[in-house]
Amino acid sequence: MTVRISAPSGPFRDAGIEALREGLTRRGLLGCGAGAAGAVLLGAAGDARSQDAVQPHALAEFFQGHQVAxxxxxxxxxxxxxxxNIGEGGARRMAVDLIEAADPSGPRRRVPVGDFDVETLAWANEQRVMMRLVIPVTAGGNTPTGRGIANRTYELQSRRVVSMDLETGETALMFGDERVRMRESLNLGHIVDYLPDDPDHVLMAAREFSGLMALHRVNVNTGRADLVERGSQLTLDWSTINGVPVMRRDISTRGSVINIFVRPDGEGRWRRAWRQPTAQVALADFIWIGAAERAGHALVAARIEDEDVLAVRELNLDTLEYGPPMASRAGLDVSASLVDARGRYMAAAFYAPRLEYDFVDSDLGAHHRAMNGFFGNECNVVLANADAAHNRFIIRASGPRDAGSWYLYDKAARHFEYLGARTLLDTRRLAPAEAVQVATRDGASIEAYVTAPPGGAPGPVIALVHGGPESRDVLGWDRQAQVLAAQGWWVVQPQFRGSGGYGLAFASQGWKRWGDRMQEDVEDALAQIIRDRGLDAARVGIMGTSYGGYAALMGAVRRPDLYKAAISICGLGDLGDALAYERRDDESADGFVYDYWTSRIGDPRTDGDAIAAASPRLRAAEIACPVLLVHGVDDPIVQVHQSRGMNDALQAAGKPVEYVEVPGAGHADWEDDVEKDLMERYVALFSRAFA
Structure with a gap:
């Protein structure tokens, strides 16, 4: 299969187009995200020597904001x-470019949006787009204190949904005629259904003054909202079939459980179909997809009974019975699904280790493989939008050297049109990454992702451990890994046993093994990469967030001979204390959340000694390297007292420790300016440790 491409202008444009005439499937022609740097041409093997003279990006350049959002x-x-963003000199000034798909290289109509952070963009109909704006708001004022009155102000984020007519530039603010709600509510809802059969309306979920979440039918031309139904104060959102709400997602009173309710016809009683701990929502065992072909049924991805992997299947909304797997892969969980403009199911997505689809229409598989070849098989090529005819697609490509770039793909014309890149980072100055298989000390095999610094010179190495722990990394864009690699350091991301995404059997091999097997897998990955790549075994660091923060601390306990610095971001220090908190906070009548965590960490009644031995706070005296602790004060997943207690224990043991609290932040959800300052701290600590 061959395609035409309209590439961005740049010094490699002509060479890139000439090479593409030889066919999409030839490997190594274009680096992932080439458009962001002007179609950068690479050698067939990605020859690292061509990068030796290239200066890596400075840390601040990774935080310059979006160009195309x-x-x-x-x-x-x-x-x-x-x-x-059409702002200059770092300023933010958003606009929307309108392109006719039949003539994508032709003139564009540009419509200004303004100085707003825009979270989402989608079409309401053929003329209007919907955008969710984030607007800073100053709150506070005169506050009584022990010494009188003080004026204290702070900044909050307000969210509003607007529609814009791309022909006239005219806008309409959703709920805009409700002045009290506009004044009192920080978050005025999100879109649940774009209603393809009703182009003048969308369904939106927004809270009422009572605190109840309610579903509204909102006119996109005027912003006027009409109530459809009310949920509860615990409702988060709905999902629909043909505009009818048939699934509702609620959070428990204390926020520890997500409950999923369904009903077959949009009326009658809601019944619970699934529940899971909130802390594990990032790797759900239940994913809503949409309508099935049979009435009264929905398509979901679920892991049921004793099955190993998450698979696409039908759910009978009346009987709550599940059908057999329609899309599944051995050893890999479904990670997402693809639906078209009318919500019809097209494919299931898997990471193996890059994104792959299992399509309903097998012909689309050939096109997707050709797309991957176009990006040198270095990208995750996401089909972000598909029209109802399955002919035109918005492609979002991202990879280790691409923070995100967008293309229009026309299947009939076999034509790629470059639309823009998220950042101005030069792919030639970014770090390549690859997946390797690691042999563990007990004869098993795990996957690890290795990011080499630009130029690939041997040097120090850092283990970057993911959270969860039943989550996983993918071979894609990782800003932390890129910043570390830009310093000349190698980065290893082990997918240790206990990780999610590889099926329940793989995840369960880490249950109750937090202090040994899961740590050993990290150590074995480092040892193999250091040996095979000739890296500096005397300069090794470890860092991570959430479970990864725990792993950094426990690694420093276990291997004071190996790690020269450890960074824990929102990490656990005391597993026994964490279990006691979950027991106190578990509002489920059957102890669902507490039982979940005791199955993963251990039961204090029978595993007390092992839990204590796997708690870094209780073994702080064994840590030899400097430690940096970071935590959001309002973290609802790992409470801030975990890092406070770890800090106290390290100080009491006379160990070098630095502790940073981020006010107003949750579970590592701070803004980019905070992340930039923190990354500077991380780099400074490792630089001192590796000196």
Missing amino acids: GAALSPSGERVAVLL
Whole structure:
């Protein structure tokens, strides 16, 4: 299969197009995200020597903000909207470019949006787009204190949804005629259903003054909202089939459990179909997809009974019975699904280790493989939008050397049109990454992702451990890994036993093994990479967030001879204390959340000694390297007292420790300016340790 491409201008443009004439499937022609740097041409093997003289990006350049924030395809597939920042000198000034899909290289209509952070962009109909704006708001004022009155102000984030007519530039604010709600509510809802059969309306979930979450039918031309139904104060959102709400997601009173309710016809009693701990929502065992072909049924991805992997299947909304797997892979969980502009199921997505689809229409598989070849098989090629005819697609490509770039793909014309890149980072100055298989000390095999610094010179190495622990990394864009690699350091991301995404059997091999097997897998990955790549075994660091923060601390306890610095971000220090907190906080009548965590960490009644031995706070005296602790004060997943207690224990033991609290932040959810300052601290600590 061959395609035409309209590439961005740049010094490699002509060479890139000439090479593409030889066919998409030839490997190594273009680096992932080549458009962001002007179609950068690489050697067939990605020769690292060509990068020896290239200067890596400075840390601050990784935090310059978005250039293109997104792209969307209209329901008919005839028009494309591209959201971009046209501000200069670091200023933010958002605009939407309108492109006719039949002539993507032709003139664009540019419609200004303004100085707003825009979270989402989607089409409401063929003329209007919907955008969710984030607007800073100053709150506070005169506050009584022990010494009188003090004026204290602070900044909050307000969210509003607007529609914009791309022909006239005219806008409408959703709920805009409700002045009290506009004044009192920080978050005025999110879109649940774009209603393809009703182009003048969308369904939105928004809270009422009572605190109840309610579903509204909102006119996109005027912003007027009409109530459809009310949920409860615990309701988060709904999902629909043909505009009818048939699934509702609620959070428990204390926020520890997500409950999923369904009903077959949009009326009658809601019944619980699934529940899971909130802390594990990032790797759900239940994913809503949409309508099934049979009435009264929905498509979901679920792991049921004793099955190993998450698979696509039908759910009978009346009987709550599940059908057999329709899409599944041995040893890999479904990670997402693809639906078209009308919500029809097209494919299941898997990471193996890059994104792959199992399509309903097998012909689309050949096109997706060709797309991967176009990006040198270095990207995760996401089909972000598909028209109803399955002919035009918005492609979002991202990879180790691409923070995100957008393309329009026309299947009939076999044509790629470059739409823009998220950042101005030069792919030639970024670090390549690859997946390797690691042999563990007990004869098993795990996957690890290795990021080499630009140029690939041997040097120090850092283990970057993911959270969860039943989550996983993918071979894609990772800003932390890129910043560390830009310093000349290698980065290893082990997918240790206990990780999610590889099936329940793989995850369960880490249950109650937090202090030994899961740590050993990290150590074995480091040892193999250090040996095979000739890296500096005397300069090794470890860092991570959430479970990864725990792993950094426990690694420093276990291997004071190995790690020269450890960084824990929102990490656990005391497993026994964490279990006691979950027991106190578990509002489920059957102890569902507490039982979940005792099955993963251990039961204090029978595993007390092992839990204590796997708690870094209780073994702080064994840590030899400097430690940096970071925690959000309002973290609802790992409470801030975990890092406070770890800090106290390290100080009491006379160990070098630095502790940073982020006020107003939750579970590592701070803004980019905070992350930039923290990354500077991380780099400074490792630099001192590796000196």
